[in-house]
Every structure is written in structure tokens, then in C-alpha cells.
Amino acid sequence: MSLAARQATDVTEAVAGSSHPPRISVRNLHKAFAREDGEVTRAIDGIDLDVYSGEILILLGPSGCGKTTLLRALSGLDSPDSGTIKINDITCFSASRRSNVPPERRPVSMVFQSYGLWPHMTVFDNVAYPLRAAKVAKAEIQQRVGEIIATVGIDGLEQQYPTQLSGGQQQRVALARAVVSASDVVLFDEPLSNVDAKVRDQLRIEILRLQRQLGFTAVYVTHDQDEAMALGTRIAVLDQGRIAQLGPPREIYEHPASAYVARFVGTVDEMPATVTDRSAPGQLHAQTENGDQWLVHTDAELPDRVVLMARPERWIIHAERPEGPNVLAGEVNAALFLAGSRTECLVRTAIGLIRVWAGHGRAPSEGERVWLSVAPDDLLVFAEEQS
Numbered sequence: 176m177s178l179a180a181r182q183a184t185d186v187t188e189a190v191a192g193s194s195h196p197p198r199i200s201v202r203n204l205h206k207a208f209a210r211e212d213g214e215v216t217r218a219i220d221g222i223d224l225d226v227y228s229g230e231i232l233i234l235l236g237p238s239g240c241g242k243t244t245l246l247r248a249l250s251g252l253d254s255p256d257s258g259t260i261k262i263n264d265i266t267c268f269s270a271s272r273r274s275n276v277p278p279e280r281r282p283v284s285m286v287f288q289s290y291g292l293w294p295h296m297t298v299f300d301n302v303a304y305p306l307r308a309a310k311v312a313k314a315e316i317q318q319r320v321g322e323i324i325a326t327v328g329i330d331g332l333e334q335q336y337p338t339q340l341s342g343g344q345q346q347r348v349a350l351a352r353a354v355v356s357a358s359d360v361v362l363f364d365e366p367l368s369n370v371d372a373k374v375r376d377q378l379r380i381e382i383l384r385l386q387r388q389l390g391f392t393a394v395y396v397t398h399d400q401d402e403a404m405a406l407g408t409r410i411a412v413l414d415q416g417r418i419a420q421l422g423p424p425r426e427i428y429e430h431p432a433s434a435y436v437a438r439f440v441g442t443v444d445e446m447p448a449t450v451t452d453r454s455a456p457g458q459l460h461a462q463t464e465n466g467d468q469w470l471v472h473t474d475a476e477l478p479d480r481v482v483l484m485a486r487p488e489r490w491i492i493h494a495e496r497p498e499g500p501n502v503l504a505g506e507v508n509a510a511l512f513l514a515g516s517r518t519e520c521l522v523r524t525a526i527g528l529i530r531v532w533a534g535h536g537r538a539p540s541e542g543e544r545v546w547l548s549v550a551p552d553d554l555l556v557f558a559e560e561q562s
């Protein structure tokens with residue numbers, strides 16, 4: 176089948192929440208590892224997850240949260256302890272049925288952080304490898320490899336060996352090899368973490384373009400929140416083998432389900448506080464340690480001890496004390512001009528340093544006395560964690 180024929184028609188419509196059945200379906204998956212010291216690590220601790228046709232599902236979380244273990248379970252490189260994995264409605268793993276389809280028979284391909292190219296094969300032969308393994312006719316291999324090499328922008332390098340290529344070029348070869356065999360599902364394991372920042376930006380766009388063009392479904396592991404935001408149709412934030420939150424990037428950023436998610440995705444400053452009034456529905460008042468009262472719009476049921484959080488772009492800087500609630504006096508400690516997009520200010524206040532991203536307006540200068548305010552809708556509030 177030619178690349179053109181494989182172009183997806185259903186990418187935009189068949190996303191999460193649609194009536195289409197999921198492309199990947201994971202139920203009650205567990206995987207524990209026994210460490211050398213006898214401790215047991217629950218790398219995957221009861222995960223349920225559906226991934227829909229044409230979406231890029233990001234697995235995001237700090238080191239050790241189980242991202243790679245989950246991806247390897249999907250690929251068949253690792254066997255879970257219990258649960259089921261279906262891909263294209265075929266049971267690839269079921270502990271109860273004792274079935275475990277080997278990696279080469281699953282309809283998935285993988286792109287690794289370390290490229291995983293065959294060093295003794297040319298670029299052409301690396302990309303052709305899955306087609307030769309599937310016994311595709313020679314003329315078709317020639318055509319499909321030629322097309323995909325041009326698509327990922329490495330034409331002219333066909334006869335080079337991987338060691339003769341830059342990291343970015345090697346990852347383009349790996350990408351071409353992953354998509355050449357028209358796998359329905361492509362699994363990405365931190366594919367951009369070995370390339371420099373500029374190439375990473377380019378490759379991100381390339382991956383997105385390729386995915387839109389070919390319509391494959393992707394599961395993409397990263398610990399880089401910018402990458403997750405840029406690429407994800409939905410993001411699953413993992414915490415110790417569990418899904419802490421699953422949703423579109425904007426929802427995760429603007430409505431984090433927990434303090435853990437708020438801290439991991441984006442930047443926040445935190446203010447411990449005590450709830451002083453919850454009599455009006457949909458709002459509460461809380462007092463910070465300096466005695467200030469804060470008005471927060473929320474429907475959440477919360478204990479008395481809470482933590483208030485605000486994103487840096489939600490604080491507004493004023494030269495004069497503004498009217499209204501949630502106002503804090505401060506002095507600009509540092510003002511960093513960041514590549515034209517914003518000025519990042521550190522403002523010293525009675526409750527500590529607050530980060531504020533001032534946009535295109537007048538940026539305050541260091542040493543200036545200012546007032547900060549934040550709208551009641553823009554304050555996040557969570558229960559204080561018990562230590």
C-alpha cells in the first residue's frame with residue numbers, strides 16, 4: 176500500500192471520547208519488581224487506559240513513575256503480572272487466559288531514546304528491515320522506503336551508516352523505520368531526549384506532521400512537560416504506577432486534579448493557608464501565615480489546612496494597590512527578560528518569593544515596589560498533604 180493510500184481520514188474525528196472503540200485498551204494492569212534489597216516496587220499499580228485511533232497519548236511523570244514499564248508492557252518487551260492489554264481488539268496480553276503475544280506479532284512499532292538502529296546496515300537497509308522481515312516484494316520495498324525517507328527529510332543519506340549521522344538524523348531514520356510498515360500503533364520511548372534543543376523542536380513538529388499525515392495512534396513517553404503539552408492529544412500523568420490524571424493538555428494545566436499534578440505540569444508557587452470561611456457556596460476564604468485573607472472560587476470539599484497555588488502568568492503586577500481581593504505587596508527581586516516572550520519577575524513578599532510572568536506590557540525593574548493580585552478563579556486550592 177502506498178503512503179498516500181494510508182493517509183488517515185479519521186484522525187480528527189476519531190479522538191478520545193468518540194464512539195469508536197479504543198485502539199488500545201488496558202485493564203487492571205499490574206507489574207511489580209523485586210529489588211535487590213528485598214523491597215517490592217509497584218511499577219504499574221492497577222492501570223486502566225483506553226487510547227483512541229489517531230490520538231497521541233502522552234505518558235508523563237517523573238523518573239521512576241512507571242512510564243517505560245507501561246510502554247514496554249504494550250510492546251510485549253515486558254510481561255505484566257496481571258491484567259489485560261488489547262490492541263485493535265486483539266488480546267495481546269491476558270494473565271487470566273495466560274496469553275502473551277510476542278512483540279514481533281503485535282501491531283506496534285517502537286522508537287527508542289537511543290535510536291536502536293542496526294550499526295552495520297545503511298540507512299536504506301535499516302528502514303527497509305521491517306518490510307523485508309514481512310517478506311514484502313522488492314519493488315514495493317524500494318518505493319515505500321524511498322517515500323518515507325523523503326517524508327522524514329533524510330533523502331540523500333540512504334547509503335550512509337548510522338555512525339555517520341547526527342543524533343537528529345539517526346532519530347529520523349528510526350522514525351522512518353517505525354512508520355514504514357504501516358503499524359497502527361507507534362510507541363515512543365523518550366525519543367527526543369538525546370538530541371539538542373533546536374533539533375528537538377524540529378523533530379517534535381516532524382513527529383506531529385507525520386502522525387497527522389499517516390494517522391497512526393501513538394503512545395509517547397516523556398518527562399518533559401513542554402513536549403507533552405506540544406504533542407499530546409491527551410496526557411496521562413503517572414504517579415507511582417498509577418494514573419494521577421488523564422485529560423487534554425489544557426485541562427491538565429488549568430484544572431490539575433491534585434497538588435502533585437499541579438506541581439509536575441507547569442510552574443506554581445504555593446501558599447499554605449487555613450480555611451476561615453466556607454459559608455458561601457462555590458467559594459471559600461483562607462488565611463495565609465502573614466494574616467492575609469484569600470478568596471478562592473472552588474466547589475471542592477477541603478479540610479481546614481490547605482495549600483493555595485497560582486501559576487506565574489496568573490499574577491498581575493500593579494504599580495499602585497489595586498481594588499479587590501487577593502492583593503499582596505512586594506518588591507521585585509529579579510526581572511529576567513526571556514527571549515522576547517515575557518519577563519520573569521521574582522517578587523519578594525511577606526509569604527516568600529513569588530514568580531510572575533509579565534507579558535508584553537511594561538515590565539517592572541529590579542528593586543521596584545509593586546502590588547500583586549490574582550483572581551479568585553485563578554487560585555488553585557488543594558488539601559495540605561500529611562507528612
Ligand SMILES: Nc1ncnc2c1ncn2[C@@H]1O[C@H](COP(=O)(O)OP(=O)(O)OP(=O)(O)O)[C@@H](O)[C@H]1O
Nearest residue numbers: 208209216218237238239240241242243244245398
Ligand atoms: N528490571 C527492573 N528491576 C527492578 N526494578 C525495576 C526494573 N525496571 C523498573 N524498575 C523500577 O520500577 C519503577 C518504574 O520504572 P520505570 O522505568 O517504568 O520508570 P520511568 O517512569 O520510565 O522512569 P525514567 O523516566 O527514569 O525512565 C522504578 O522504581 C524502577 O526502579
